[in-house]
Amino acid sequence: MAVDFDLTDQQRALKRTAREFAREVLRPAVESADRLADAHEAFRSMKPVYEQAADLGMTTMFLPKEYGGGGASNVDFLIAIEELCSVDPGFPTILLVNGLALMPVLWHGTEAQREKWLGRATGSDRGDFLAGWAVSERGGTANFDHPSPRAGIQLLADLDESAGEYVLSGEKHWPCNSGGWDLQGADMSVCVARTRRSGGGTEALSAIIVERGTRDVTYESIDKMAHRTCQNVTMTFRGARVPAENLLCPGDGDLLVNRNFTWSGPIAAIASVGVARGAYEFALKWAKSYTGGGSGPIIEHQAVGHLLTEIAAKIEAGRYFCWKAAHYMDTHPAGGHAIGAMNKTYCGDLMQSVVFDCMRLVGVNALDRRFPLARLYREAAVFPLYDAGNLGMQRRRAWGVMADRGFTPDTFVDGDDLPFTKAMEGFGVLGDGGRR
Structure with a gap:
């Protein structure tokens, strides 16, 4: 069977490590940092957390082992990112952007540039390389x-x-x-x-x-x-x-920018899945214990049960779409421009509704800052806006690929390679379908 969703033993271990780090190290730091009024102080307060993440190899896990990285696949990286983002999506963005800066050096740099910059990133004794x-x-x-x-x-x-x-x-x-x-x-x-x-x-x-x-x-x-x-x-x-x-x-x-945002698309998508999952985990626990003044927990009410079912289904669907996009890029390292963009825009838009549905389920208590939903609602607003923007570059890149004669509706389901061409790069820039 070509399609297999089973995690390997190594991936399960990675998931456990990332989840423990997220809950034991990241969560308490985030709760403190988010309350700081000064934006730079909030970021700087995360430095000790970043250094611990570096000790675990998370800050450069996406780089090949030959350059000192962790040799993780795109799917591996997504597994770790989801766990971190279920607690906080801001901190994992630091790791994502490390990749957005270093992967172009790996893809397009000279060997001298790779040895210098990738070596510095993976060889830093301080553990705070940015x-x-x-x-x-x-x-x-x-x-x-x-x-x-x-x-x-x-x-x-x-x-x-x-x-x-x-x-x-x-x-x-x-x-x-x-x-x-x-x-x-x-x-x-x-x-x-x-x-x-x-x-x-x-x-x-x-x-x-x-x-x-x-x-x-x-x-x-x-x-x-x-x-x-x-x-x-x-x-x-x-x-x-x-x-x-x-x-x-x-x-x-242009090629560098497009390829970079293709690589980051599934990562941003799984980050939105992680935020939605964080909201869902809280809402599910709430529904099983909160009575709303009734005789039993609200999960016993049909409306609540149906809404939780829809929430869970959207998260599962979003996760597997991310895995598919990442797997396609593992198989075709220079491809995936359309599926990466579609993955990012679909999950980023979808997961906003998931977080809001979780708030509706919890009710007015979702606004209480003692609980995580108010913060997660703010965080969910970011995903359609960042990482090339859902209404800007991302959909235009997918559009350019789909307009190409080599694209068919079976391209991704069959796992066919489709090179990214110059015509796709500039598609739609002048409002005339990119034709110049």
Whole structure:
């Protein structure tokens, strides 16, 4: 039988380890951090938790063993992330963004870049190595690959050939991890920039690795309503100079961005499943003990039982969709652009309704901050908005693949490989189906 949902012994052990860490280490830290008024202090308070996660190998588990990582499959990583997100989705976002910064180096970097940056990530004795991913800008990034020099990515990177450096000017808004633990910069940030003043993403965009300590770069923390245990910043470049050897994916930044958000799609999707599961676990326990003033627990009422059944079914369906998408990417490492996007948007939208249904079941007590549902409701609002946005880049990427002549409704169910082409990359940017 080709389809098998049984976890291996190693995956079961990973699940137990992640669940114990989430409940014994992460939960008490989150309850304290979420109450802190200062956004950066909330993030910084998670550093001891991060260091313990590093001791368990969680911060780089997605990297190959040959570079010092854990060698985990995409499915393995999802198993761990769900357990963490059932307690808090903010902290696992730090781990996700480590991957968003490091995986492009693995895929597109030179061997020298891999040895340097992946080696630093996995070889840090401190256990606090942070990698940032900087794409978003204030003008929005749904059309990041627009060919006009006045649209899309506006962070400019001009080559100073005599100095062997790129000069960066502009701003990134919302990059995660990039400010570092002290707002002096992450150990490295992968920044998508315009290396040509004109041209679209398939020719004018590149990525540049910005190291901690780079002069003329400043960081300002963003105060968010949710995901307060991870960091988002405004990153401003005022003629910052970066060695030319830090250039990554020259002129093909569009492919890098699309492939990166494909990789992260099932991770963001399982994170939303984890949040929904956290709400469901509380609601189920509540229904089995709360009477609502009646003679027995409310789970004995048909309306409650039916609603719990629907909630549980949505979580199960969402989880297996995530596993399918991750398995497809394990099988086709450079593919999955459509299924990853569909997975992320479907689960992110669906799980908002799950959390709200759990609140309806609990009733007005769901608003009590002593219980987790009020916080989980805030957290659920994030998923349709972050990680390329459900109404922005994610659906457009899936649309581009599905419009290709090589795509059929059987592509994913049959596990067929479908390479991501230049035509798919720019699809829909100009409002004309991407045709130029």
